[in-house]
Amino acid sequence: MSNYIKTLAVITLAVITLAVLFSCTPKPNTCIIKGQLTGGDGELVIYPYQQVHSKEEADSLSFKTTIVDGKFELELDAEIANRNMYVTQGKNFKRLAFFSEPGIITVSEKDGNLVAEGSKVNDNYxxxxxxxxxxxxQNIQYKKQLSPDEKKVKDGFEAKLWKAAKAYPKSIPLTYFxxxxxxxxDVTTLKKVLNTFSKDIHNSYYLNDLNERYKTELKTAVGQPAPEFNLTSLDGEEISISKYKGKYLLIDFWASWCGPCxxxxxxxKEVYEEYHTKGLEIVxxxxxxxxxxxxxxxxxxxMPWTQVRDTNGVSEKYNVTAIPHILLISPEGKILAKQMHGAEKIREALKEAGLQ
Structure with a gap:
């Protein structure tokens, strides 16, 4: 009987040990964020590293958990990417930018700031x-009036970036910057960036995204066929590149919130009035x-021309990174000019294309 009890005790201890081990081991392809903070109860939110197009999409890709007595633990995907963590405890608000990666990352406080520990990628970051x-x-990036020291920092930032890339060609955090x-x-700069980093990390999130942009930029270069699309106009008409075959087409990417647009x-409007009867259409x-x-x-x-809203990724097809983004398409459907800012630039492109 005593041997049975001893055996049972050993088995029980083994089960408990395994349970503890497995509870401390993150699942494959997951990142565990855990920590003990001062400040009591609260809420923690980690926002998406991905580009999002709406609040609903941002909410669906966010990770949230409650903080109880300053303690929290949260499981998220293990993409090696820069994320923003926001902690709210009563009236206290703190933010942490960190890199997620497979494994366990511990968040703590030092000198009133949140820090991420236990991660080689974050150490590198x-x-x-x-x-x-x-x-x-970051503090002076968009500042208009700079002191001499601030101007030196801003002017020298790019040189520091390229110097760091030569020193750390396998640094994934550096690809984020x-x-x-x-x-x-432009396509030349994107190619230079990709060639600077080791091919060992070309599948990492940020380089992969830049590579996709590079390939799209090649496809949308002047002289290339304009990517086809299908969107529905305000009048319910199906709009596409092929619909305007035989016409010069100006495509203007814009938004209601874009002041310059x-x-x-x-x-x-002046260009349209001047050239519409000569064969120019605008979308x-x-x-x-x-x-x-x-x-x-x-x-x-x-606006007396066709209006559509991008509901299926046309902006991505055309590598639109800023608006207004205006292109001129030939009657044969090829891109004749890009990035025309102002009516005079549009006129110049039209005259160069032969539309008098």
């Missing part, structure tokens, strides 16, 4: 930020997420 003096650069800086770059509309493609905002702006602006 912190080292890169210090080397780039990124916090200073290149992504932030060169996401909307709306400021440019009077000039585009405005709105990138508005909210249909109501788009409809209101269309009503206010009274």
């Amino acid at each position: 912190q080292n890169i930020m210090e080397e780039l003096d990124y916090s200073t650069y 290149f992504f932030q800086k060169y996401w909307g770059a 709306r400021k440019a509309i009077p000039g585009v 405005n493609i709105s990138t508005d997420a909210e249909k109501k905002a788009w409809l209101k702006a269309v009503e206010q602006e009274q």
Whole structure:
């Protein structure tokens, strides 16, 4: 009987040990974020690293959990990517930018700030930020009036980036900073970025995205066939590139909230009045997420040409990284000009294309 009890005790201890081991081991392809903070109960939200197009999409890709007595644990996917964590405890609010990766990351507080520990990728991220003096650069990036020291930091940031890339060609956190800086770059710069980093990390999130942009930029270069699309106009008409075969077509990507887009509309109206009878058509493609905002702006602006809203990724097909983004398409459906800012630039492109 005593042997039975001993055996049972050993088995029970083994089961408990295994349970503890498995409870501390994250599932494959997951990232566990855990921590013990001061400040008591609250809420923690980790927002998407992906590009999102609406609040609903952002909410669906976010991770949330409650904080009880300062303690929390949250499981998320293990994509090696930069994420923003927001912690709210009563009236106290704290933010942490960190890199997720497979395994366990512990969040703690040092000098009143949140820090991520137990992660090689985050250690590299912190080292890169210090080397780039990124916090200073981030604070002055959009500042109009700069002190001599601030101007030196801003002017020298790109040189620091490229120097770091040569020193750390396998650093995934460094690719994040290149992504932030060169996401909307031209095809030559994108190729240079991709060639600078080791092919061992070309499948990482940020380089993969830049590579896709590079390939799309090649497809939408001047002289290439304009990517086909199908969108429905306000009048219920199916709009496509092929519909305008035999006509010169101006495609204007814009949005209701874009000040420069709306400021440019009077000039585009002048071009339309001047060239419409000579064979020019215009299609405005709105990138508005909210249909109501788009409809209101269309009503206010009274543009006498076709209006559609991008509901199936046309902006991505055309590598639109900023608006207004205006292209001129030939009667044969080829891209003749891009990035024409202002009515005079559009006129120049039309005259060069032979439309007098």
